[in-house]
Amino acid sequence: PIVIFGAGGLGLMALSLLKAMGGRGAIVVDIDARKRKAAEEAGALATVDGSAPDALQQLAAKAGEPIRAVIDLVGNERTTQLGFDCLAKGGKLVIVGLFGGGAPWALPLIPIKAITIQGSYVGNLRETEALLDLVREKKIAPIPVTAMPLGKANEALLDLQKGRLVGRAVLVP
Incomplete structure (x- = not known):
């Protein structure tokens, strides 16, 4: 499964988009219990409290298989580190959030784990058109x-x- 960090408006929309595009869902990580509940109500496969000392172990247990993709909609050192740590070899970490801080991992771990790290801020015209098509088809669940x-x-x-x-x-x- 995909892991989404952040269950605010953007995280809930990402979960809805993932499902509308045929994905089976995501594990959603947030430190706020109300937001985790909103993610569960929106169809998250599972939720994890990102501030829990065993959050990494919870992610592994709830995934039940190697985690190949993480979308970090928070973008702080803690979420980015946890996202990096939970990825399987060859996984992809997409950082969208702008909370800031430094990259918390040792650089040699990137090639050792063969991880791709990608930033994403604004989509392109083709992606926007595809998004509007999904909205027109009413496959996207509304967020609170x-x-x-x-x-x-x-x-x-x-x-x-x-x-x-x-x-x-x-x-x-």
Whole structure:
């Protein structure tokens, strides 16, 4: 299975896209219990608390087979390290999140594990067209959305930053 780090709006959308494209699902990792629950409700194969001391062992047990792909939608040192560590030889780590920090692994491990590390920030026109086709076919499950008044934009950003919202916030006039 694929492992997705982050069960916010982007993580839930990634899970929905994966399933719409014919994937069997993903194991979703998040430190927030509410977000893990939202991922389970969205059809995650399993969830793992990324802050658990045995998170790596939990991932291996829940995968039941070698993990060949990780999508890190958080992009901090802890998630990137855990994603790197859980990958099987020849696996692929796609880093999307921008929380920052340094690459926490020793460089010789990349060729030893034969891992591909790829960054992804914005797709291209072909990918956008394919995404719109999936939306038109209604194969993408909606993610939770919290509507907030435009006057509470700062509060909405703080809620998102502190993980108090599951899914996305939409500001309405």
